[in-house]
Amino acid sequence: MSLTITNISKTYSNGRTSTVQALKNVSLTISNGLFGLLGPNGAGKSTLMRILATLQEPDAGSIHLGDIDVVNQPNRVRQTLGYLPQEFGVYPKVNAESLLDYFAVLKGFSNRQSRRQVVEALLRKTNLWEVRKQKLGGYSGGMRQRFGVAVALLGNPKLLIVDEPTAGLDPAERVRFLNLLSELGENSVVILSTHIVEDVSELCTRMAIINQGEILHEAEPLKAMEALKGRIWRKIIPKNELIHLEREHKIISTKLLSGRTLVHIYSQESPGDFEPVQPDLEDVYFAVMAGYVGNRKSAAA
Numbered sequence: 001m002s003l004t005i006t007n008i009s010k011t012y013s014n015g016r017t018s019t020v021q022a023l024k025n026v027s028l029t030i031s032n033g034l035f036g037l038l039g040p041n042g043a044g045k046s047t048l049m050r051i052l053a054t055l056q057e058p059d060a061g062s063i064h065l066g067d068i069d070v071v072n073q074p075n076r077v078r079q080t081l082g083y084l085p086q087e088f089g090v091y092p093k094v095n096a097e098s099l100l101d102y103f104a105v106l107k108g109f110s111n112r113q114s115r116r117q118v119v120e121a122l123l124r125k126t127n128l129w130e131v132r133k134q135k136l137g138g139y140s141g142g143m144r145q146r147f148g149v150a151v152a153l154l155g156n157p158k159l160l161i162v163d164e165p166t167a168g169l170d171p172a173e174r175v176r177f178l179n180l181l182s183e184l185g186e187n188s189v190v191i192l193s194t195h196i197v198e199d200v201s202e203l204c205t206r207m208a209i210i211n212q213g214e215i216l217h218e219a220e221p222l223k224a225m226e227a228l229k230g231r232i233w234r235k236i237i238p239k240n241e242l243i244h245l246e247r248e249h250k251i252i253s254t255k256l257l258s259g260r261t262l263v264h265i266y267s268q269e270s271p272g273d274f275e276p277v278q279p280d281l282e283d284v285y286f287a288v289m290a291g292y293v294g295n296r297k298s299a300a301a
Contacts, residue, residue: 031206034185035189160190
Protein backbone atom coordinates (compact mmCIF):
# COMPACT_ATOMS: atom_id res chain seq x y z
CA MET A 1 0.00 0.00 0.00
CA SER A 2 1.31 3.46 -0.84
CA LEU A 3 0.38 6.98 0.23
CA THR A 4 -0.02 9.51 -2.58
CA ILE A 5 -0.07 13.21 -1.69
CA THR A 6 -0.93 15.54 -4.58
CA ASN A 7 -0.70 19.36 -4.52
CA ILE A 8 -1.72 19.80 -0.88
CA SER A 9 -1.99 23.42 0.26
CA LYS A 10 -3.03 24.93 3.59
CA THR A 11 -3.34 28.59 4.64
CA TYR A 12 -3.91 29.94 8.14
CA SER A 13 -5.25 33.31 9.17
CA ASN A 14 -2.61 35.38 10.95
CA GLY A 15 -4.70 38.11 12.48
CA ARG A 16 -7.47 40.06 10.82
CA THR A 17 -5.88 40.91 7.48
CA SER A 18 -2.85 38.67 6.87
CA THR A 19 -2.48 34.95 6.19
CA VAL A 20 0.33 32.40 6.39
CA GLN A 21 0.61 29.62 3.82
CA ALA A 22 1.74 26.62 5.83
CA LEU A 23 1.81 24.22 2.85
CA LYS A 24 2.32 25.07 -0.82
CA ASN A 25 1.42 22.41 -3.40
CA VAL A 26 3.07 19.56 -1.52
CA SER A 27 3.29 16.32 -3.54
CA LEU A 28 4.87 13.05 -2.36
CA THR A 29 4.48 9.33 -3.00
CA ILE A 30 5.40 7.15 -0.02
CA SER A 31 5.60 3.36 -0.04
CA ASN A 32 6.00 0.82 2.78
CA GLY A 33 9.00 1.50 4.98
CA LEU A 34 10.29 4.51 6.89
CA PHE A 35 9.99 7.87 5.20
CA GLY A 36 11.68 10.88 6.80
CA LEU A 37 10.18 14.35 6.58
CA LEU A 38 12.99 16.66 7.58
CA GLY A 39 12.80 20.39 8.18
CA PRO A 40 13.23 23.17 10.75
CA ASN A 41 10.58 24.10 13.28
CA GLY A 42 7.77 25.94 11.52
CA ALA A 43 8.52 24.37 8.13
CA GLY A 44 5.02 22.86 7.78
CA LYS A 45 5.79 19.34 8.98
CA SER A 46 3.20 19.21 11.76
CA THR A 47 0.51 20.75 9.55
CA LEU A 48 1.06 18.03 6.96
CA MET A 49 1.04 15.34 9.65
CA ARG A 50 -2.26 16.61 11.08
CA ILE A 51 -3.82 16.63 7.61
CA LEU A 52 -2.65 13.05 6.97
CA ALA A 53 -4.05 12.08 10.38
CA THR A 54 -7.46 13.57 9.36
CA LEU A 55 -7.29 16.18 12.15
CA GLN A 56 -7.35 19.02 9.61
CA GLU A 57 -8.52 19.43 6.04
CA PRO A 58 -6.36 20.92 3.30
CA ASP A 59 -7.50 23.94 1.32
CA ALA A 60 -6.61 22.20 -1.93
CA GLY A 61 -5.18 18.93 -3.22
CA SER A 62 -5.83 15.24 -2.67
CA ILE A 63 -4.43 12.36 -0.63
CA HIS A 64 -4.93 8.64 -1.25
CA LEU A 65 -3.88 5.71 0.92
CA GLY A 66 -4.26 2.83 -1.50
CA ASP A 67 -7.87 3.15 -2.66
CA ILE A 68 -8.91 5.32 0.32
CA ASP A 69 -9.55 9.01 -0.29
CA VAL A 70 -8.02 10.46 2.89
CA VAL A 71 -9.70 13.86 2.62
CA ASN A 72 -13.20 12.65 1.76
CA GLN A 73 -13.20 9.31 3.63
CA PRO A 74 -11.62 10.16 7.00
CA ASN A 75 -13.42 7.38 8.88
CA ARG A 76 -11.94 4.73 6.58
CA VAL A 77 -8.49 6.19 7.12
CA ARG A 78 -8.88 6.18 10.90
CA GLN A 79 -9.57 2.46 10.83
CA THR A 80 -6.06 1.82 9.57
CA LEU A 81 -4.20 4.83 11.03
CA GLY A 82 -1.75 5.11 13.91
CA TYR A 83 -0.74 8.60 15.02
CA LEU A 84 1.83 9.66 17.61
CA PRO A 85 1.75 13.48 17.86
CA GLN A 86 4.64 15.57 19.11
CA GLU A 87 2.90 16.09 22.43
CA PHE A 88 0.28 13.81 23.92
CA GLY A 89 -1.14 13.51 27.39
CA VAL A 90 -1.43 10.47 29.63
CA TYR A 91 -3.30 9.88 32.86
CA PRO A 92 -0.41 9.90 35.37
CA LYS A 93 -2.21 7.85 38.04
CA VAL A 94 -3.23 5.02 35.70
CA ASN A 95 -0.92 2.13 34.84
CA ALA A 96 0.05 1.34 31.27
CA GLU A 97 -1.85 -1.94 31.02
CA SER A 98 -5.14 -0.42 32.18
CA LEU A 99 -4.92 2.63 29.95
CA LEU A 100 -3.93 0.64 26.87
CA ASP A 101 -6.85 -1.71 27.55
CA TYR A 102 -9.15 1.34 27.70
CA PHE A 103 -7.86 2.63 24.36
CA ALA A 104 -8.31 -0.83 22.87
CA VAL A 105 -11.99 -0.72 23.85
CA LEU A 106 -12.33 2.65 22.11
CA LYS A 107 -10.63 1.14 19.05
CA GLY A 108 -13.32 -1.54 18.86
CA PHE A 109 -11.79 -4.53 20.66
CA SER A 110 -14.93 -5.62 22.45
CA ASN A 111 -13.97 -9.22 23.26
CA ARG A 112 -12.15 -9.23 26.60
CA GLN A 113 -9.93 -12.22 25.91
CA SER A 114 -8.75 -11.08 22.49
CA ARG A 115 -8.28 -7.55 23.83
CA ARG A 116 -6.07 -8.88 26.64
CA GLN A 117 -3.95 -10.71 24.08
CA VAL A 118 -3.58 -7.58 21.94
CA VAL A 119 -2.63 -5.43 24.94
CA GLU A 120 -0.03 -7.93 26.11
CA ALA A 121 1.45 -8.28 22.62
CA LEU A 122 1.80 -4.50 22.21
CA LEU A 123 3.32 -3.98 25.66
CA ARG A 124 5.85 -6.69 24.91
CA LYS A 125 6.58 -5.25 21.47
CA THR A 126 7.30 -1.84 22.98
CA ASN A 127 9.33 -3.38 25.84
CA LEU A 128 6.89 -2.19 28.51
CA TRP A 129 5.54 -5.52 29.72
CA GLU A 130 7.72 -5.63 32.83
CA VAL A 131 6.53 -2.16 33.89
CA ARG A 132 2.91 -2.57 32.81
CA LYS A 133 1.62 -2.09 36.40
CA GLN A 134 3.66 1.06 36.93
CA LYS A 135 1.75 4.33 36.85
CA LEU A 136 2.38 6.38 33.74
CA GLY A 137 3.32 9.42 35.82
CA GLY A 138 6.49 7.57 36.81
CA TYR A 139 7.52 6.72 33.24
CA SER A 140 10.59 8.31 31.65
CA GLY A 141 10.21 10.31 28.44
CA GLY A 142 11.27 7.35 26.32
CA MET A 143 8.87 5.00 28.10
CA ARG A 144 6.00 7.41 27.49
CA GLN A 145 6.95 7.62 23.81
CA ARG A 146 6.94 3.82 23.55
CA PHE A 147 3.55 3.74 25.25
CA GLY A 148 2.34 6.24 22.66
CA VAL A 149 3.53 3.87 19.94
CA ALA A 150 1.64 0.99 21.61
CA VAL A 151 -1.54 3.08 21.45
CA ALA A 152 -0.83 4.05 17.84
CA LEU A 153 -0.36 0.39 16.87
CA LEU A 154 -3.79 -0.72 18.05
CA GLY A 155 -5.58 -2.28 15.09
CA ASN A 156 -2.39 -3.02 13.12
CA PRO A 157 -2.40 0.27 11.15
CA LYS A 158 -1.15 0.43 7.57
CA LEU A 159 -0.22 4.10 8.02
CA LEU A 160 1.77 5.19 11.08
CA ILE A 161 2.62 8.86 11.61
CA VAL A 162 5.12 9.95 14.26
CA ASP A 163 5.77 13.66 14.79
CA GLU A 164 9.11 14.71 16.39
CA PRO A 165 9.31 11.41 18.31
CA THR A 166 12.84 11.62 19.76
CA ALA A 167 12.85 15.23 20.99
CA GLY A 168 13.93 15.22 24.65
CA LEU A 169 14.93 11.54 24.80
CA ASP A 170 18.25 10.50 26.28
CA PRO A 171 20.64 8.62 23.92
CA ALA A 172 19.73 5.12 25.17
CA GLU A 173 15.97 5.72 24.92
CA ARG A 174 16.41 7.28 21.50
CA VAL A 175 18.16 4.16 20.20
CA ARG A 176 15.44 1.86 21.61
CA PHE A 177 12.72 4.01 20.09
CA LEU A 178 14.34 4.21 16.65
CA ASN A 179 14.90 0.45 16.61
CA LEU A 180 11.20 -0.04 17.30
CA LEU A 181 10.20 2.27 14.46
CA SER A 182 12.55 0.42 12.13
CA GLU A 183 10.77 -2.87 12.86
CA LEU A 184 7.36 -1.31 12.26
CA GLY A 185 8.38 -0.03 8.83
CA GLU A 186 8.65 -3.56 7.47
CA ASN A 187 4.89 -3.90 7.01
CA SER A 188 3.48 -0.37 7.07
CA VAL A 189 3.95 3.14 5.72
CA VAL A 190 5.75 4.93 8.56
CA ILE A 191 6.28 8.69 8.29
CA LEU A 192 8.84 10.17 10.66
CA SER A 193 8.54 13.95 10.92
CA THR A 194 11.57 15.53 12.60
CA HIS A 195 14.12 18.33 12.64
CA ILE A 196 16.83 15.91 13.85
CA VAL A 197 18.99 14.88 10.89
CA GLU A 198 20.43 11.81 12.64
CA ASP A 199 16.98 10.26 13.04
CA VAL A 200 16.53 10.24 9.27
CA SER A 201 20.06 9.18 8.37
CA GLU A 202 19.94 6.18 10.70
CA LEU A 203 16.46 4.95 9.80
CA CYS A 204 14.85 6.10 6.61
CA THR A 205 15.18 4.59 3.14
CA ARG A 206 13.68 7.72 1.60
CA MET A 207 13.24 11.30 2.73
CA ALA A 208 12.05 14.77 1.81
CA ILE A 209 13.29 18.13 3.05
CA ILE A 210 10.60 20.75 3.63
CA ASN A 211 10.88 24.45 4.42
CA GLN A 212 8.34 27.28 4.44
CA GLY A 213 5.65 24.85 3.34
CA GLU A 214 7.46 23.60 0.23
CA ILE A 215 9.23 20.35 -0.56
CA LEU A 216 12.76 21.36 -1.58
CA HIS A 217 14.34 17.96 -2.11
CA GLU A 218 13.25 14.33 -2.19
CA ALA A 219 15.75 11.48 -2.35
CA GLU A 220 17.18 8.34 -0.83
CA PRO A 221 19.56 9.49 1.94
CA LEU A 222 22.50 7.40 0.69
CA LYS A 223 22.09 8.65 -2.89
CA ALA A 224 21.71 12.24 -1.69
CA MET A 225 25.02 11.99 0.17
CA GLU A 226 26.72 10.32 -2.79
CA ALA A 227 25.53 13.11 -5.11
CA LEU A 228 27.40 15.66 -2.96
CA LYS A 229 30.70 13.77 -3.11
CA GLY A 230 33.50 16.13 -4.15
CA ARG A 231 31.42 19.22 -3.43
CA ILE A 232 31.75 19.62 0.36
CA TRP A 233 34.94 21.11 1.82
CA ARG A 234 35.98 22.11 5.31
CA LYS A 235 38.43 24.34 7.11
CA ILE A 236 39.10 25.34 10.72
CA ILE A 237 39.47 29.11 11.08
CA PRO A 238 39.62 31.74 13.81
CA LYS A 239 36.15 33.06 14.49
CA ASN A 240 37.02 36.58 13.32
CA GLU A 241 37.78 35.29 9.79
CA LEU A 242 34.26 34.03 9.22
CA ILE A 243 32.87 37.29 7.81
CA HIS A 244 35.68 37.46 5.25
CA LEU A 245 35.13 33.80 4.28
CA GLU A 246 31.40 34.36 3.76
CA ARG A 247 32.16 36.88 1.00
CA GLU A 248 34.23 34.40 -0.98
CA HIS A 249 32.57 31.00 -0.50
CA LYS A 250 29.19 29.28 -0.25
CA ILE A 251 29.15 28.43 3.45
CA ILE A 252 26.55 25.83 4.38
CA SER A 253 27.35 25.29 8.08
CA THR A 254 29.62 26.42 10.90
CA LYS A 255 30.43 24.75 14.19
CA LEU A 256 32.54 25.82 17.18
CA LEU A 257 35.49 23.50 17.77
CA SER A 258 37.90 24.11 20.67
CA GLY A 259 37.47 27.86 20.49
CA ARG A 260 37.80 28.00 16.70
CA THR A 261 35.22 27.64 13.91
CA LEU A 262 34.80 24.59 11.69
CA VAL A 263 33.37 25.71 8.37
CA HIS A 264 31.76 23.52 5.69
CA ILE A 265 31.38 25.06 2.24
CA TYR A 266 29.78 23.95 -1.02
CA SER A 267 31.93 24.11 -4.14
CA GLN A 268 32.00 22.07 -7.34
CA GLU A 269 35.74 22.72 -7.65
CA SER A 270 38.59 22.75 -5.14
CA PRO A 271 38.37 26.06 -3.24
CA GLY A 272 42.07 26.14 -2.39
CA ASP A 273 43.30 25.57 1.15
CA PHE A 274 40.26 23.53 2.19
CA GLU A 275 40.17 19.76 2.69
CA PRO A 276 37.52 17.53 1.07
CA VAL A 277 34.79 16.04 3.26
CA GLN A 278 32.88 12.81 2.89
CA PRO A 279 29.34 14.27 2.86
CA ASP A 280 26.84 13.20 5.48
CA LEU A 281 23.11 13.88 5.63
CA GLU A 282 23.68 17.04 7.64
CA ASP A 283 25.68 18.42 4.71
CA VAL A 284 22.82 17.47 2.37
CA TYR A 285 20.31 19.19 4.63
CA PHE A 286 22.27 22.46 4.92
CA ALA A 287 23.14 22.51 1.21
CA VAL A 288 19.45 22.11 0.34
CA MET A 289 18.37 24.75 2.86
CA ALA A 290 20.95 27.16 1.41
CA GLY A 291 19.56 26.55 -2.09
CA TYR A 292 22.67 24.93 -3.57
CA VAL A 293 21.08 21.48 -3.97
CA GLY A 294 17.52 20.38 -4.67
CA ASN A 295 15.36 18.45 -7.11
CA ARG A 296 12.27 20.67 -6.80
CA LYS A 297 11.69 24.00 -8.55
CA SER A 298 11.63 25.89 -5.27
CA ALA A 299 15.18 24.77 -4.47
CA ALA A 300 16.57 26.37 -7.58
CA ALA A 301 14.70 29.63 -7.21
